[in-house]
Amino acid sequence: RVEWFAEAVETPRARCGRFERKNLETGELEGDLRTPAPLLHTIAGLPPGLTPDLFPFLEPSSSHSSLSRGFALHIPLNHIVDHLKVIEKLPHHDRLKNFTGIPKETWVFLGTEDIQNYSTLPSTDQQMTLSTYKGRKIVTTLDYCNAIKMMSPDVSMGMTGPQVNEYSSVKKIRTSADEVIQYNQKIGLEIAKAKQGGSNDSGSFWFGCVNGGPDLRQRLRCVDSVIEPFQGLNLCGLNSGESIETLREIITASLAKTTLKNVPVCATGIGSPPEVIETVRLGVDLFISNYPFQIASLGCASVFQIEAAMGDENETNALGTQINLNDRQFELQMVPVLPDCQCFCCTRHTRAYIHHLLNTHEILASVLLTLHNVYHYNKLFE
Amino acid sequence: MYAEMALDNNSGRSTMSATPLGSQLRFEVLYQSKKSRARVGRIITAEGREIMTPTFVPVATCASVKALHPQQVHDCGTHLTFCNTYHLMLHPGSETVAKAGGLHRFMNHKGALITDSGGFQVFSLAYGSVHRELTTNGTLLPETVSSPSSDSGDPDEIGNVIKGRRQFQREGERTSMVTLISEDGVQFVSYRDGRRLKLNAELSIEHQKRLGADIIVPFDELPPFHIEQDQLKESVSRTHRWQLRSLKAHLGDPRHQALYGIVHGGLDHQLRSISSSFVLSHPFDGIALGGSLGKTKDD
Numbered sequence: 001r002v003e004w005f006a007e008a009v010e011t012p013r014a015r016c017g018r019f020e021r022k023n024l025e026t027g028e029l030e031g032d033l034r035t036p037a038p039l040l041h042t043i044a045g046l047p048p049g050l051t052p053d054l055f056p057f058l059e060p061s062s063s064h065s066s067l068s069r070g071f072a073l074h075i076p077l078n079h080i081v082d083h084l085k086v087i088e089k090l091p092h093h094d095r096l097k098n099f100t101g102i103p104k105e106t107w108v109f110l111g112t113e114d115i116q117n118y119s120t121l122p123s124t125d126q127q128m129t130l131s132t133y134k135g136r137k138i139v140t141t142l143d144y145c146n147a148i149k150m151m152s153p154d155v156s157m158g159m160t161g162p163q164v165n166e167y168s169s170v171k172k173i174r175t176s177a178d179e180v181i182q183y184n185q186k187i188g189l190e191i192a193k194a195k196q197g198g199s200n201d202s203g204s205f206w207f208g209c210v211n212g213g214p215d216l217r218q219r220l221r222c223v224d225s226v227i228e229p230f231q232g233l234n235l236c237g238l239n240s241g242e243s244i245e246t247l248r249e250i251i252t253a254s255l256a257k258t259t260l261k262n263v264p265v266c267a268t269g270i271g272s273p274p275e276v277i278e279t280v281r282l283g284v285d286l287f288i289s290n291y292p293f294q295i296a297s298l299g300c301a302s303v304f305q306i307e308a309a310m311g312d313e314n315e316t317n318a319l320g321t322q323i324n325l326n327d328r329q330f331e332l333q334m335v336p337v338l339p340d341c342q343c344f345c346c347t348r349h350t351r352a353y354i355h356h357l358l359n360t361h362e363i364l365a366s367v368l369l370t371l372h373n374v375y376h377y378n379k380l381f382e
Numbered sequence: 383m384y385a386e387m388a389l390d391n392n393s394g395r396s397t398m399s400a401t402p403l404g405s406q407l408r409f410e411v412l413y414q415s416k417k418s419r420a421r422v423g424r425i426i427t428a429e430g431r432e433i434m435t436p437t438f439v440p441v442a443t444c445a446s447v448k449a450l451h452p453q454q455v456h457d458c459g460t461h462l463t464f465c466n467t468y469h470l471m472l473h474p475g476s477e478t479v480a481k482a483g484g485l486h487r488f489m490n491h492k493g494a495l496i497t498d499s500g501g502f503q504v505f506s507l508a509y510g511s512v513h514r515e516l517t518t519n520g521t522l523l524p525e526t527v528s529s530p531s532s533d534s535g536d537p538d539e540i541g542n543v544i545k546g547r548r549q550f551q552r553e554g555e556r557t558s559m560v561t562l563i564s565e566d567g568v569q570f571v572s573y574r575d576g577r578r579l580k581l582n583a584e585l586s587i588e589h590q591k592r593l594g595a596d597i598i599v600p601f602d603e604l605p606p607f608h609i610e611q612d613q614l615k616e617s618v619s620r621t622h623r624w625q626l627r628s629l630k631a632h633l634g635d636p637r638h639q640a641l642y643g644i645v646h647g648g649l650d651h652q653l654r655s656i657s658s659s660f661v662l663s664h665p666f667d668g669i670a671l672g673g674s675l676g677k678t679k680d681d
Contacts, residue, residue, distance in 0.1 A: 053454070094403035333476065334482055348451075348490050352482060356445065356474040 002154055002205040004035075004231065004264045008367045013255060013283030017264055019107065019205075021154060031070050035264060036280045036381055038197035038271075039074035040374065041115055041290035047073065047098025047374065048293045049367045051157040052101050057344035057371060060379040071378055072107040073098070074288045075153070077144070078130035088150055097152040101188055110148065111157030111207075113236060115270050115290055118163040118222035125182035128161050141186040148204075150193070155205040157266065157288075159183040164213035177218035180211040180236075181225040200274050208225070208268060214242045223257045232264045235284070239269025243277065251282045273302070273319035273380055277310065292373035296366050299326040299358045302376045303338045323351075325340045325369070330355040343375035344368075406640035406667045407597075420676030427596040428638035431494040433461040439496065441476050444469045445479075445489045452491040462494045462597075467589050468503035471581075473575050476592035483643055484594030495595040496669070499586040499628070504568050505604040507559045565620065567601070583627035593634075597640045599670060605648065607674045618646045622660050629664060640667035648674050 002020050007013040021294040022028065040047050046251055050058075075096070080087070096108060111129065116196040121129035127140040137239065139147075141159060147208045149154045161183065164176045191206055208226030210233065212218030219235075226233055235254055238247060247270075255265065270276060271291030279287075295302065300322045309318035323330070325337070336346035345354075346369040357365035383385030406428045413422040425433040440447050440455065441464045447455050455463060465485060470476060482488040485495055486622030562569040567582025586601040600626045605617040625643060632641045661669055675681065 049449070055457050332478060332481060345453075348453075350482070350488075352474070352478070353445070353488055353490070356478075356488075360444035360446075360469070362444055362446045364446040364451065367449060368453065 002323050004205070006262055015283070015285070017285050019155075019264075020274070021107075031105050031107070031237050033070050033072055034065060034382070035285040037072055038276075038291075038377060038381055039072045039109050039266070039286055039287055039288045041288065041293065042073050042075050042079075044079035045073070045075050045096075045102060048290075049173060049363070050374075052103055054344065054367075054371060055103060058178045058374050058378060060342070060375060060382055070105045070107045072109055072286075074109045074111060075159070076138070077110060077112045077139070077147070078114050078117075078119070078132045081130055081139060081147070082132050082134050084147055084150070084252055085212065093222075094152060096153050099151075099187075107155070108153040109155045109157055109286075109288075110151065110153040111160070111234070111288070112144070112257065112271070113157070113288060115269060115288055120162045123161050123179055125179045128159060128179075128183075142190070145187060145190040145194075152204065156207065157234050158187065158207045158209040158230075160209045160234070160268075162210055164194065164211065164238050166214045166302065168213055168243065173213045173215045173218055174300045177212040177215075178223050182224050184208045184225040184230070188227070188229060192271045193255070195229065204233065206230050207264075209232040209234045209236050210254060211236050213237060214246060214250075216250055219254060220257050223254050224259075227259060230260065230263075232266060233258055233260060234266045234268070236268045238267050240269075244275075247275075247279070248282060251279060253285060255283050273304070273309075273377075274316040276380070277315065288375075292377045293370055295322060296369035296373050299365070299369065300324045301354075301369055306376075306380050309327075310368070316355075325351060325354045325365075326352050326358050327355075337369075337372050338376070341376065342373065343372045345372040345375075395678040404636060406636060409668075425494075427494055427640065429596060432493075433494050437461050439464050441466070442491075443488070444473065445485060452493070453491060455491075456493055460493060462496055463465060463491065464585075465495060465497050465593070465595065467497045467586065467593065468500040468501075468502060470497075470593060471500060471579070471589055472572050474665055476589040480592035482596070484592075486594065490641055494597070496597040497590050497593050497595040497599070499599050499601040500581050500589065501586070501602050501604055501657065504560060504570055504581055505568060563603075565623075567624075581623045584631045587628050591635060591637060594637070595639065597641050597642060597668070598632070599644060600625040600632075602646065602672055603646050604673060607648075607677075608647065611650070613647050614653065621646050622657070625660075626664070633665070642668040642670040644665055644670045644672035646673040649676050 001024055002019060003022070004017055004019050006015050006017045019033040019035065020029060021028055021031045046052070083099070087095050090098050094104065096110070097104060102108060110128065115133060119129065119131050121131060122137060123129060127138050130137045130139055138382050144159055159180070161176050161179045187206070188208070191231060206229065208230035210219055210222040210226065212222055212254065225231070228364075233254070235251065238250070240252070251267070265283060266286035267279055267284045268278055268288040270284075270287055271289035276287060292302070302321070303323050304318055304321040309315065309321070312318040323337070330351040333351040335351055336349070337351055338346055354365055354368055357368070383640055408426040409423060411421045411423050415421060423435040425435060427433070438460070439462045440460055443466045447463065470479065478535070478578070479485055479488050485491070531580070559573060560568060560570040567585070569578065569580050569582060572579055573579070580603070583601040590598040602621045603617050603624065605614055617645070621644070629641060641666060643661030645654060645657045645661055647657045
């Protein structure tokens with residue numbers, strides 16, 4: 001069973017929180033996840049380039065305590081929806097983690113949003129179409145609920161529908177909001193039904209979705225539809241190119257409007273450190289993000305000193321400081337990517353080596369850069 | 383012909399100061415099979431790295447086993463890892479690796495390393511892929527100048543060769559990046575930036591010294607699979623001369639590295655036998671089997 005608590009709330013809305021996972025029978029605490037936290041984008045369960053044996057190296061204050069402190073991964077449904085029949089055959093408990101090889105202490109959030117490959121495929125108020133590696137797959141709300149029940153991820157992020165942005169027509173934006181409202185209602189009914197049935201196998205912790213692109217009015221309609229038994233608010237599609245002012249307006253209004261009290265809030269599509277800091281101040285707790293992987297794939301590493309950057313006057317620039325290790329200047333630099341960084345990459349390798357790996361198109365380059373960037377990102381959140 | 387080759391060996395040997403065979407490596411047989419010649423062994427390199435044998439040696443072409451970190455490579459049970467001198471020559475360059483303190487430091491690799499001479503890649507540049515080699519009966523790619531007896535080529539000729547390349551590329555066949563094969567060594571063009579480079583026995587050893595692997599190999603010539611008998615003899619003879627030059631360069635500055643001699647001779651038993659004697663009669667630290675080993679298991 002998973003629950004979320006707010007701790008240390010700062011006015012007006014920024015707060016720290018904590019997810020707790022308890023054993024259903026014994027009530028014993030099995031793991032926790034502090035928020036604000038990133039929900040790291042994965043390709044079918046694993047972060048791009050990383051294997052589970054490297055997971056312990058992604059957390060700054062690694063588990064020296066007896067209680068395993070996890071970090072969170074986000075699995076887009078379209079990566080695994082073709083394999084549900086196989087996953088079903090695995091032993092009952094924690095099927096999804098068994099299938100992907102994710103260790104028990106790592107948190108798994110399952111959703112329909114694939115932030116590297118947004119779907120604009122047709123949808124109705126009962127189903128949406130996912131783009132998978134084998135083609136297309138239609139998923140109804142019932143299919144989704146059953147899949148969640150079967151796979152038992154820690155948290156479910158709800159059904160978002162296709163992406164809309166400021167270039168979408170007015171009608172399309174309104175339709176997207178209508179559809180998400182329907183999804184929320186139908187899924188809400190399913191969750192309530194499962195709870196009435198006595199079992200807690202309704203798929204653990206549920207977020208309700210808010211869509212509507214840049215249109216505030218449509219978004220607020222969606223916010224209204226996210227009511228109990230939903231336990232969280234997922235503000236989807238916030239990376240469609242809106243300005244920072246629009247972003248602030250949308251988030252503030254959405255959080256003011258919601259009737260759910262004391263629930264975690266997730267924002268999709270916000271990933272860069274300056275945006276993260278800005279939106280945490282507005283009250284957002286979770287971020288579905290692939291920022292560390294995106295910059296690693298370009299050969300870049302985050303090198304800002306975290307405490308200094310956050311106190312900096314020009315915070316936005318400071319938080320964006322990166323180096324591109326493809327650059328020739330790093331050819332002979334036998335120093336770590338970020339001096340004093342305790343990540344796997346910086347304690348074992350030099351800028352010169354990574355520069356060489358990038359130039360010879362070796363996969364290890366992106367593995368090492370990812371290890372650094374994710375560690376650094378997690379440290380920022382800490 | 384064989385007598386001549388033996389004489390070559392003798393004349394080579396007499397000018398060299400011999401160090402005891404195997405001084406850079408310690409090898410012990412832990413178990414010898416009674417049913418076959420198979421054995422379990424242990425090699426300890428001069429710097430104390432242990433290699434259990436028989437062992438699978440993964441290739442870290444450009445100082446990285448694909449997608450694996452050195453710790454993961456070690457955790458898979460790897461004792462010895464192989465790096466390509468040719469690729470490392472082109473990037474980052476052996477000087478850069480030397481500045482980093484050698485390959486072990488550059489990669490942060492704790493296990494034993496072995497480098498090749500660069501010969502294989504360079505010669506496959508001249509003959510094309512193994513597939514092409516087998517299907518065209520070992521013809522050199524266009525624009526490769528192979529000179530059996532003369533020394534370094536005429537610069538103008540090479541210039542023309544490079545200009546001629548463009549014309550061939552339009553016709554669709556890959557042109558050779560090797561511009562000259564001669565008694566001295568090989569000249570070729572870097573695939574990265576078009577620079578003209580040279581590789582011979584002394585240069586190969588120099589690069590391998592800078593890279594600093596535990597085990598290194600001499601520069602040898604790799605004849606194609608389809609080759610006339612007399613060409614093969616000529617090739618083996620040349621390879622022996624190149625190996626002696628490599629040995630001399632190595633012994634001038636051993637640096638705790640072990641140099642393996644390479645037995646050549648294609649599928650010809652007699653040549654193989656002569657080549658083995660050659661390797662065994664010189665202070666190489668180990669024996670490598672090089673060149674074509676045939677098409678079938680029986681070969």
